[in-house]
Every structure is written in structure tokens, then in C-alpha cells.
Amino acid sequence: MTNTHDPRVDAYIAKSADFAKPILEYIRQLAHDTSPLLTETIKWGFPFFEYNGPVCQMAAFKNHMALGFWKARLLNDPHSALKFGDEKAGSLGVIKSIGDLPSKEILTDFILQAVELNKNDIKLAPKKAAPAEKKELTAPDYFIAALAQSATAMYKWENFSPSHKKEYIEWLLDAKTEATRQKRMDTALEWISEGKSRHWKYQR
Numbered sequence: 001m002t003n004t005h006d007p008r009v010d011a012y013i014a015k016s017a018d019f020a021k022p023i024l025e026y027i028r029q030l031a032h033d034t035s036p037l038l039t040e041t042i043k044w045g046f047p048f049f050e051y052n053g054p055v056c057q058m059a060a061f062k063n064h065m066a067l068g069f070w071k072a073r074l075l076n077d078p079h080s081a082l083k084f085g086d087e088k089a090g091s092l093g094v095i096k097s098i099g100d101l102p103s104k105e106i107l108t109d110f111i112l113q114a115v116e117l118n119k120n121d122i123k124l125a126p127k128k129a130a131p132a133e134k135k136e137l138t139a140p141d142y143f144i145a146a147l148a149q150s151a152t153a154m155y156k157w158e159n160f161s162p163s164h165k166k167e168y169i170e171w172l173l174d175a176k177t178e179a180t181r182q183k184r185m186d187t188a189l190e191w192i193s194e195g196k197s198r199h200w201k202y203q204r
Contacts, residue, residue, distance in 0.1 A: 004032060004036070004038060004039045004040065005032075005040055006039075006040035006041055006042065006047075008040075008041075008042045008047075009028065009040045009042065009047045012024075012042065012046075012047055012060075013025060013028075013047075013060075016060040016065075017060060017061075017062060017063075019096065019097070020060035020061075020065045022098065023060075023065055023095060023097065023098055023101070024047070024058060024060060024065070026098050026101075027058050027067060027101075027107075028040075028047070028058075030104065030107055030108065030111075031049045031055075031056070031111060034107075034108045034111045034112060035051065035111060035112065035115050037051045037115060038050065038051050038055060038111075038115070039051070043057070043142070043182065044142055044143075044145070044146040044182075044185055045146060045149050046058065046059045046142070046145060046146070047059075049111075051115050051118050051119065052118040052119060052121070053070070053118045053178070054070040054118075054178075055069070055070060055111065055114040055115055055118060056068060056069045056070060056091075056110075056111065056114060057070070057090075057142065058090075059090070059145045061148060063096070064094045064095060064096050065095045065096075066090030066092070066094070066095060066141070066145065067090045067091065067092050067095060067101070068090035068091045068092075068141050068142070068145075069082075069091045069110055069114050070114065071114060071117050071118075071122075071124055072084070072091040073124065074113075074117055074122065074124065075110055075113050075114065075117075076109075076113060077110075079102065079106055081102040081106050081110075090141055090145075091141075137165075137166050137169045137170065137173075138169075139165070139168075139169050140169075140172065140173070143169070143172060143185065143188075146185065146189060147189065147192070150189070150193060152193050153189055153192050153193040156192050156193060156194075156195050157192050160192075160197070164197045164198065167197065167198035167199065168188050168192070168198050171184055171188070171198055172184055172185065172188065
């Protein structure tokens with residue numbers, strides 16, 4: 001293994017469901033073959049591939065897995081391979097086999113685009129405040145994926161009021177640095193598991 005590989009990712013793959021292991025290995029190998037600039041890490045319990053910030057991440061669940069691109073909405077997608085809407089399914093929809101993934105050429109192109117975006121420090125546009133009549137904010141896919149690791153946390157989250165969900169989502173999205181986002185994520189998961197709202201300390 002080169003120093004671009006993280007042994008924690010080996011451990012993550014080893015403990016994943018049998019159906020997911022070959023898919024995870026395939027994505028991992030493809031990522032490194034595509035760009036030797038990529039390094040691995042574990043964030044919020046999931047494997048991430050990074051270059052000057054997150055490029056993409058993968059997550060294995062009991063019956064499916066997901067692959068997400070950190071800046072998916074900035075990627076050029078002439079084949080309409082990207083899917084938006086189901087945060088638990090990442091950027092490409094529900095994956096249960098390698099055949100559910102887009103072609104190697106499409107994935108390679110997405111990875112190269114994502115690396116180039118980070119290389120040039122191109123950021124996602126700030127989210128505009130939604131008008132009052134619009135639907136509630138959508139939780140980031142990495143947050144939903146982290147919640148899904150705990151049945152208790154996910155149950156509590158799904159039973160939160162829209163206003164309580166919004167408070168947590170805005171708190172995460174407002175983080176100015178990755179370190180701050182990580183700290184807020186850890187705190188949010190702990191509080192949500194305990195059924196606490198974002199501002200529970202100030203409630204009587």
C-alpha cells in the first residue's frame with residue numbers, strides 16, 4: 001500500500017456487508033488509478049477521497065451503498081448520471097452491485113473534474129435563504145449518512161419537528177472550516193441521539 005491509502009479504509013471495507021466489499025474495492029482502486037493526487041481518510045465514519053478538500057465519499061449500508069461527490073452540483077454531467085433528491089443514496093442513486101455504477105469512463109471523468117475543482121479552489125455557491133413558503137432545508141448527504149449509522153439517532157431525527165431539523169442543518173452549513181464542521185457534526189449526532197434540539201441548553 002502507498003501512503004495514499006489509509007488502513008482505516010481497509011478496516012471499513014472488511015467489516016462491510018459481503019455484497020458491498022467488491023464495490024468498495026472497485027471504487028477505491030478506480031479513484032487511485034484516476035488520480036494519484038488523492039489520499040484517503042475517514043470522516044463521520046465513512047471513507048473519503050481528498051485532494052485540497054473532499055472529492056468524493058463512499059458509504060456501505062445493510063442492503064445498499066452510496067457514492068457521493070462533494071461538489072456534485074458543479075460537475076459537468078452530459079450523460080445525466082448524477083441523481084439528486086435522495087440524500088441516503090449519494091450522488092448516483094442506490095448501488096447494490098458494480099453494474100449499478102455509471103461506466104468507468106464516466107466515473108473517471110467525474111473524479112478528474114472534482115479534483116480540478118478543488119485544485120482551483122472553486123467552491124459551491126452559498127445556499128440562498130429559502131422563502132418562507134418553500135419546503136424545509138435539505139440535510140447534506142454526509143449528515144444523513146452519518147445519522148443512518150445509528151438507529152437511535154435516525155429515529156430521533158425523523159421525529160424532530162421541521163424547525164428543529166432546520167436549526168441543525170443551518171448550523172452545519174454555516175461552518176466556515178472543515179474542522180468546525182467536523183466538531184459540529186460530532187456534537188449534533190450526540191445531541192440528536194439524546195433527543196435534544198440544537199438549542200436545548202436554553203430551553204426551560
